[in-house]
Amino acid sequence: MNIVIVDDDILVSNALKTILEMGEDITVTGMGQDGEEAVQLYASLKPDVLLMDIRMKKMGGLTAAREILKEYPDARILLLTTFSDDEYIVKALKYGVKGYLLKQDYNSILPAIRAVYTGQTVFGTEIVSKIPGLLQEKKTFDWEAYDISEKELHVISLVAEGLSNKEIAKEIFLSEGTVRNYISNILEKLQLRDRTRLAVYYLNTIK
Amino acid sequence: MNIVIVDDDILVSNALKTILEMGEDITVTGMGQDGEEAVQLYASLKPDVLLMDIRMKKMGGLTAAREILKEYPDARILLLTTFSDDEYIVKALKYGVKGYLLKQDYNSILPAIRAVYTGQTVFGTEIVSKIPGLLQEKKTFDWEAYDISEKELHVISLVAEGLSNKEIAKEIFLSEGTVRNYISNILEKLQLRDRTRLAVYYLNTIK
DNA sequence: AAAGAGATGTGACAAATGTAATATTGATAT
DNA sequence: ATATCAATATTACATTTGTCACATCTCTTT
Numbered sequence: 001m002n003i004v005i006v007d008d009d010i011l012v013s014n015a016l017k018t019i020l021e022m023g024e025d026i027t028v029t030g031m032g033q034d035g036e037e038a039v040q041l042y043a044s045l046k047p048d049v050l051l052m053d054i055r056m057k058k059m060g061g062l063t064a065a066r067e068i069l070k071e072y073p074d075a076r077i078l079l080l081t082t083f084s085d086d087e088y089i090v091k092a093l094k095y096g097v098k099g100y101l102l103k104q105d106y107n108s109i110l111p112a113i114r115a116v117y118t119g120q121t122v123f124g125t126e127i128v129s130k131i132p133g134l135l136q137e138k139k140t141f142d143w144e145a146y147d148i149s150e151k152e153l154h155v156i157s158l159v160a161e162g163l164s165n166k167e168i169a170k171e172i173f174l175s176e177g178t179v180r181n182y183i184s185n186i187l188e189k190l191q192l193r194d195r196t197r198l199a200v201y202y203l204n205t206i207k
Numbered sequence: 208m209n210i211v212i213v214d215d216d217i218l219v220s221n222a223l224k225t226i227l228e229m230g231e232d233i234t235v236t237g238m239g240q241d242g243e244e245a246v247q248l249y250a251s252l253k254p255d256v257l258l259m260d261i262r263m264k265k266m267g268g269l270t271a272a273r274e275i276l277k278e279y280p281d282a283r284i285l286l287l288t289t290f291s292d293d294e295y296i297v298k299a300l301k302y303g304v305k306g307y308l309l310k311q312d313y314n315s316i317l318p319a320i321r322a323v324y325t326g327q328t329v330f331g332t333e334i335v336s337k338i339p340g341l342l343q344e345k346k347t348f349d350w351e352a353y354d355i356s357e358k359e360l361h362v363i364s365l366v367a368e369g370l371s372n373k374e375i376a377k378e379i380f381l382s383e384g385t386v387r388n389y390i391s392n393i394l395e396k397l398q399l400r401d402r403t404r405l406a407v408y409y410l411n412t413i414k
Numbered sequence: 415a416a417a418g419a420g421a422t423g424t425g426a427c428a429a430a431t432g433t434a435a436t437a438t439t440g441a442t443a444t
Numbered sequence: 445a446t447a448t449c450a451a452t453a454t455t456a457c458a459t460t461t462g463t464c465a466c467a468t469c470t471c472t473t474t
Contacts, residue, residue, distance in 0.1 A: 120322070122329050128328045178422050
């Protein structure tokens with residue numbers, strides 16, 4: 001299994017190399033220090049797995065990953081992060097990165113690489129919980145508790161689609177004025193102050 | 208490393224056992240055929256990893272996983288799925304399951320188990336894309352393509368937090384009028400018609 | 415029939431919003 | 445110094461929005 005390691009810090013790169021080569025079937029075929037090198041190295045060496053730091057000068061790991069995956073969609077890239085770079089994880093996953101690990105866990109890097117090699121996607125401890133839409137757990141809102149009727153809920157959903165009062169009125173066969181009253185009531189009940197906040201609130205909530 | 212295998216189908220269980228024991232450091236210490244057995248086996252054997260089918264009679268793998276994790280939050284459970292059981296994945300992750308694999312990929316089971324053993328979370332090929340909130344088709348919007356500047360993006364995010372023009376103005380040290388112009392421009396560029404739609408659009412999009 | 419309750423509608427008003435045209439400012443280049 | 449450009453600001457205006465008080469209208473209950 002051929003691996004390329006890219007990391008700003010040569011000490012880290014070497015440490016990683018040592019760890020990896022403890023696996024007999026593993027060869028580190030190349031090493032680089034920034035995103036641009038990563039792109040070049042990948043293109044020339046086509047390693048089985050690319051192990052790359054996410055924070056690097058010049059081109060960062062994320063951008064490099066994107067570039068590489070654009071060209072080689074099946075590239076197996078494992079990103080290393082120090083900690084709490086949670087913001088990048090979603091992007092990384094979208095690009096098609098195959099792993100997102102904490103540098104700290106030295107002894108999990110080897111198994112992670114093997115898993116990635118077989119096509120799996122691997123997340124370091126704690127990282128899964130950073131995936132929004134997963135942990136970001138939309139409040140399961142108990143609309144009933146606020147005396148929100150079925151009809152009102154419908155209006156809310158229309159607001160959250162961006163309809164104007166006039167359009168909502170037409171949609172549910174009420175006068176525009178009544179729709180205004182409806183919304184005014186809803187805002188009062190929910191302690192919100194305008195339709196934008198209402199829309200946002202609704203979207204962050206599960207019906 | 209001690210493993211317990213739970214699967215309806217004894218043929219599958221045995222096949223898995225054979226595969227696993229090709230790893231010399233691995234011992235299959237117990238085998239069961241449904242969720243209830245899984246719970247019992249886990250409690251009595253405390254395996255390092257529990258490998259479990261998700262579809263089983265009596266208690267299914269998901270429920271079993273929940274029960275076990277309720278009692279032992281650090282349990283490392285790897286669920287096996289035939290395919291396209293995507294609906295369960297989010298629940299599984301919420302419970303704290305450490306892996307979700309396709310049964311088909313025989314040769315990825317071993318590395319996956321090792322990764323799980325070190326605390327990583329592993330997803331089989333294709334499975335990542337099933338995570339809603341991720342694939343949940345937030346359009347990866349290329350704001351740059353619409354000439355949205357960094358500052359404009361900031362304004363947009365503030366709109367999506369429900370701030371009024373006046374508040375936004377105070378926040379970023381511009382006059383209210385300028386903020387209005389900003390937003391007017393943004394709406395024009397994005398072909399949207401008011402702040403509510405802008406907020407909705409933004410929330411359904413990844414920065 | 416009268417009264418009450420609930421949903422719907424109207425009118426009036428202030429505030430916020432969106433648009434457009436036109437300043438003002440400040441920095442840069444010539 | 446002048447011309448130029450981008451960013452910011454101002455002004456004016458039409459619309460939309462949110463609030464409130466008060467009508468209607470329709471059922472139901474008594």
